[in-house]
Amino acid sequence: MAYQNFGDVMAFDTTYRTNRYAMPFVPFTGVNHHYQSVIFGFALMRDEHASTFEWILRTWLEGVGSNPPLTIITDQDQAMASAIAVVLPNTTHLLCSWHISQKFPEKLAHYYSAFPEFKTDFNNCIYKSLTECVFEARWASFVEKYHLQDHKWLKGLYELKHKWIPAYTRNKFSAFQNSTSRSEGMNSFFDKYVSSATGLKEFIENAQKALARQFMREKEEDYVTINLKRPMKLHTTLEYHASCIYTKEMFRRFQDELVESSKYFVEKDRRASEEGERMGDVYTYYSCYRPMSEPTRRNVYFVAFEKASSLGMCTCRMLEHSGLPCRHLLAVFTKKRVSEIPPYYINRSGQCMPIELMVCCLTIWMLDKVMR
Ligand SMILES: [Zn+2]
Structure with missing residues (x-):
């Protein structure tokens, strides 16, 4: 049931071994509508061959009614990657960026110590490039x-850019989980129930106790969401509306974005809007920035927005990535006096519809063009 509701993004991690036989324990994890980690299921593996991963994924699909996830996040394991390509050809496969970043200081040790600005240049290129073009230009000069x-290792990582570089993965829905570090948190949750001395029979029994505890945690959060009053920060109609539709945790995240949105200036981008109109685009384009920042160091975000339907998207791609509207889009909402979050921004699990259904390719193309 948890997978049917929240299984659009699933993390899959083989790094955990806690049983007497040192068999890899592979949890399938995700997040629920309270942003709590949930285990959908797990496997104990005898080996880590691609054929074994294929068997596990096929058996998993059989168990969940042949309903593959939209996105799967894993560590960098070649056997697993080839199994995913075979069994889940239509699922987006992302690599855990946290695991990759842990290897930087070791693999690039010489550069880190020889050049003081190396770390900043590297991080700017990888994490702060908003679009693919910006990343490619920065990567080339870096x-x-x-x-x-x-550099062989770095070249290998560059070839996998579609799976982990934020400029490429930002428009892939991941429900705020861009790393398997959450499943590591889940592993420590499991540590309370099993140890390296646990035999297999006991392991299964204790794992079931852990799952029961997880279910109780969700019920506790349901209670809080239904019964506890939520303090408003801005007292706007939009904020009141959000408090009625989101769970407590998702509302807290929404509220943070809404408060931040009040620090932004929104200006209509006439040139892009006119060009879009000439090409049959229904969207109006806005640039969004913090006026306090220096013009030369200013991050400008571009938002495409259609007043009649309140459809919109932003170059930061937070909506597609996480399911919540970003501060830039909310700043445009405020400017255009949108008082309710449109229904297609929210689905039953509190996450948004894939943006591909909402915004046409022309708009995405225009946004990229404005960015350049
Ligand atoms: Zn944005």
């Missing part, structure tokens, strides 16, 4: 600056 053209 590789040239530090003579990294022949």
Whole structure:
């Protein structure tokens, strides 16, 4: 039932071994409508061959009514990657960026110690590039600056850019989980129930106790969501409406974005709007920025918005990535006096519809063009 409701994004992690036989314990995890980690199911593996992963994924699909996830997040394991490509060809496969970043200081140790600005340049390129074009331009100059053209490890990572570089993965729905570090949190939750001395029979029994506890935690949050009053921060109609439709945790996240949105200036981008109109686009384009920041260091976000339907998207791609509207889109909502969150921004599990259904390719193309 948890998978049917929240299984659109699933993390899959093989790094955990807690039983007497040192068999990898592989949990299938996700997040629920309270943003709590949930285990959908798990497997104990005898080996880590691609054929074993394929068997597990096929058996899993059989168990959940052949309903594959939209996105699967894993650590960087080649056997698992090939099994996913075979069994889940239509699922987006993302790599855990946290696991990858843990290897940077070791694999690039020489550069980190020799060049003081290396870390900043590297992080700017990987984590702060908003679009694919910006990332590619920064990557090219970064590789040239530090003579990294022949660095084998880095080259391998670059080839996997579609699976972990935020500029490429930002528009893939991941329900705020861009790493399997959440499943590691889940592993420590499991540690209370099992240890390296646990035999298999006991392991299964204790795992079931852990699942029962997880279900109780969800019930406790349901109670809080239904019964506890939520303090307003801005007292706007939009905020009141959000408090009625989101769970407590999702509302807290929404409220943070709404408060931040009040710090932004919104200006109509006439050139893009006119060009879009000429090409038959129904969207109006806005640029959004914090006026207090220096113009040369300013991050400008572009929002495409259609007043009649309140459909919109932003170059930060938070809506597609997490299911919540970003502060920039909310700043445009405020400017255009949108007083309710439109229904297609929310589905039953509190997450949004895939943006591909909402916004046409032309708009995405226009946004990229404005960014350049
Ligand atoms: Zn945004």
